[in-house]
Amino acid sequence: MSDGADTGEAGEPGTEARPGLVRRFLLGLIVVLPMSAALIAGGAFLYGKWRFNAPGPAAAPTVVWLAPGHGLSSIAERLREAHVLDETGIFRLAVELNRAAGALKAGEYEIPAHASMADIVRILREGKSIVHRITVPEGLTSQEAMEIVRADPVLTGDMPPVPAEGSLLPETYNFSRGTTRAQIVQRMQKSASALINEAWPHRTANLPYKTQREAIILASIVEKETGLAAERPKVAAVFVNRLRKPMRLQSDPTIIYGITGGKGPLGRPIRQSELDRVTPYNTYQVDGLPPTPICNPGRASIEAVLNPPETNDLYFVADGTGGHAFASSLADHGRNVARWRQVEKKAVQVPVKAAEERTAGTKPVIPLKAPARHVGG
Structure with a gap:
């Protein structure tokens, strides 16, 4: 009987080994799972790093x-x-x-x-984004400058009001996409203010104008009288000498501005009736400076009127080369004018001669561009 009882208590073979197997399995999982997770994470990291540094899909810039x-x-x-x-x-x-x-x-x-x-x-x-540029040349009126701002295809936003004449600094301005037209105009105005504020304390003593605004007015006349940078100081000196005399400025660009209101070039010669008419901008008829600038002068013209060279010149006239001949006496000026009249005469004759040469099959002569009137004539 005791043997039968013992056999029944022993149960099925291997039951005592199962807890050990389970423990070993669990211990294996504890070891393997973190290792697998680490391997997976490491593989994912390496894959992500490879993708992050791999060439991108864009075939062109x-x-x-x-x-x-x-x-x-x-x-x-x-x-x-x-x-x-x-x-x-x-x-x-x-x-x-x-x-x-x-x-x-x-x-x-x-x-x-x-x-x-x-x-x-x-x-x-x-943050090195693409740089766009807008250029406002020297000598444009504010209305003309605003047309350049309006036409720029990258600038955004509505047009601001046309600024006061002479309040913009002609330059090339860099900007990024998203810049508004109003912001560009504000930069032009701030640059103009900064330039005159910086240069004004260093001006020549005893100039015949006492305010920054008057200096800008004269600089705008200098800007319109010559396109040659080397001539601007000499032209400025002529007008400074005339203001000191005093003599009338006799500047054609001021008359033109009075006629057009700054909306663009006149497109024709000045009429005698316009020379004779008394207006605030007709410096043949009124003393001193016109009431406002006639364009937006550049840095060189502003510096020229603040520090003009010491000369005795009171007159200048076109010399036929794109520049001007300067004189301190009316007699010398008369001779310069006479030489210029000869250039004008030849310029009138050239188209006739060119027509004759074209009929003969030869290369035509290009006529000279007609210049502005002379100062002091």
Whole structure:
């Protein structure tokens, strides 16, 4: 009986080994699972790093505009839409891991062909966006300058009111996409104010004008009288000497401005009736300076009227070469005018001669451009 009882208590073979197997299995999982997770994570990291530095999908340089105010997700989606990224997840994750989201700058960028995600992040962090330029030449009126601003295809926003004449500094201005027309005009005005404020304290003593505005008015006349940079100081000296005499300025550009109101060139010679008419801008008929500038003078003209050279010249007339002949006496000026009249006469004869030569099959002579009237005549 005891043997039968013992056999029944022993149970099935191997039951005592099962707890050990379970323990070993669990211990194996504890070891293997972290290792597997580490391997998977390491593999994912290596794959992500490879993708982050791998060449991108863009086959050619691509311009991308990233507007201000967008977060990382919007930036990544815009890059994907521009086909410089083929997916956004790795890009976003890499930027977040590097804590670079706040360093990505808005702007217009040229992404090179096959730029990697790493290249794109570097470009956006540096913020070296595409630079656009707008140039306002010296001597334009404010109305003419505003037409250039209006026509620029990159600037945005409505046109501001036409600024006061002489309040813009003609220069080339760099800007990035997203800049408004009003902002560019404000920069032109600030640059003009900064220039005269900086130069005014260093002006020559005892000039015949006492305010910055008067200096800008005279600079605008100098700007319109000559297109040669080397002549601006000499032209400025003539007008300074005349104001000191006093003598009337006798400047054709002031008459033209009075006729056109700064809306553009006159397009024809000044009529005698316009020379005889008394208006605030007819410096043949009124003393001193006109009431406002007649254009926006450049830096060279402003510097010329603030520091004119010491000369005795009171007259100048075109010399036929694009420049002017200067004189201190009316007699010398008369001789310069006579020489100029000969140039004018030849210029009138050239078209006739050119027509004759064209009929003979020879190369025509190009006539000289007719110049403005002379100062002091």
